[in-house]
Amino acid sequence: MTANLSETLTLLLVEDDDGDAFLVEELLKQAMAPPRIFRARSLHEARSKLTPEIQCVLVDLSLPDAARLEALDEVLALAPHTAVLVLTGLRDMHMGVSAVQSGAQDYLVKGDVDARLLARSIRYAMERKRADVAQLKLVQAELTAKENARLERALLPGPLLRTASIEHVTRYLPGSGGTLAGDFFDTVQTPDGSVHLVIGDVCGHGPDEAALGVALRIGWRTLVLAGQTGDTLLRTLDSLLRAERKDPEIFTTLCLATITPDLTHATMRLVGHPPPVLVRGSRVDVVPGSPSGPPLGIFPDAEWSVLDVPLGEEWSMMLYTDGLIEATVGDPHEFLGVDGLVALVRAHGAIDLDRLIGHVGALSDDLAVVMVRRRRA
Structure with a gap:
């Protein structure tokens, strides 16, 4: 069945395992508009590939130069306005909750993923990120307006x-x-x-x-x-x-x-x-x-x-x-x-x-x- 990605996206896959990376790429090829995928085998390599054109990052939590949430924290710091989806082999619900609490938009276990689920998760992750950024801008605008009102009364x-x-x-x-x-x-x-x-x-x-x-x-x-x-x-x-x-x-x-x-x-x-x-x-x-x-x-x-x-x-x-x-x-x-x-x-x-x-x-x-x-x- 065709995955529901209706426009061409640009993704960064941070995955050190060639077999897992191949699986993800094959699943995404089934999308209506297969995305452009850049690959990084380590967190160090990901730093140079996290350009503004990247719309979503799929990151593994077991990398050679970063373990568990350390990899996620680094990616979030490098790309604060980009959707981040954790894709890992760890079957740990507590880890999934922690990843979302840290700022990831979703958490998927590799063995449980099919083409439809992966495509839908990417799309939802991007929409949630847009909503988060919009909400943050709204809060900042409200704070600025309140501060301006206080200053205006004094000025x-x-x-x-x-x-x-x-x-x-x-x-x-x-x-x-x-x-x-x-x-x-x-x-x-x-x-x-x-x-x-x-x-x-x-x-x-x-x-x-x-x-x-x-x-x-x-x-x-x-x-x-x-x-x-x-x-x-x-x-x-x-x-x-x-x-x-x-x-x-x-x-x-x-x-x-x-x-x-x-x-x-x-x-x-x-x-x-x-x-x-x-x-x-x-x-x-x-x-x-x-x-x-x-x-x-x-x-x-x-x-x-x-x-x-x-x-x-x-x-x-x-x-x-x-x-x-x-x-x-x-x-x-x-x-x-x-x-x-x-x-x-x-x-x-x-x-x-x-x-x-x-x-x-x-x-x-x-x-x-x-x-x-x-x-x-």
């Missing part, structure tokens, strides 16, 4: 605002990798009525950079609530960055803004960061004088100049990380850029974050945006 907190005269809108999108990086922002209104904003970007991607962003964001909020501003605040954050970073080459860009209690004027420091976009009446432009100093973590004696920005009675302001201006627009090789961002805001007639983000294409980096607008009385 992107709600604003501490008491005034109803300020509209505050934020957006955050992870880059193409899907994992949070070190982009962060925060907004705090102090008892004197001043509104303080920060947006920052830790260079690099990964959990270490995200954790560093959390530390800097919390450090900034703590310092602002304690009444620290200006260069004192920046030098303290610079010291915090140097103490917490895993690599001495990691730096952080920042944009700091303080809006006066009457909401008509702002002072800013652009710490190696892209300039905010301002809409004042019908005029759309960026903060001049960018940058006002280098990023944190580069020069221990860095200084940052203060940028005075008149706002007037009617205004909106957008702070963002470079993931926005480095996003593609139109041509996959064309970046939005600061000029393109200003042009989009002008075309929209206002800062509309959803329309703005919807206009850009692929993100190569995390994108964080904060928009504040003075509400009309």
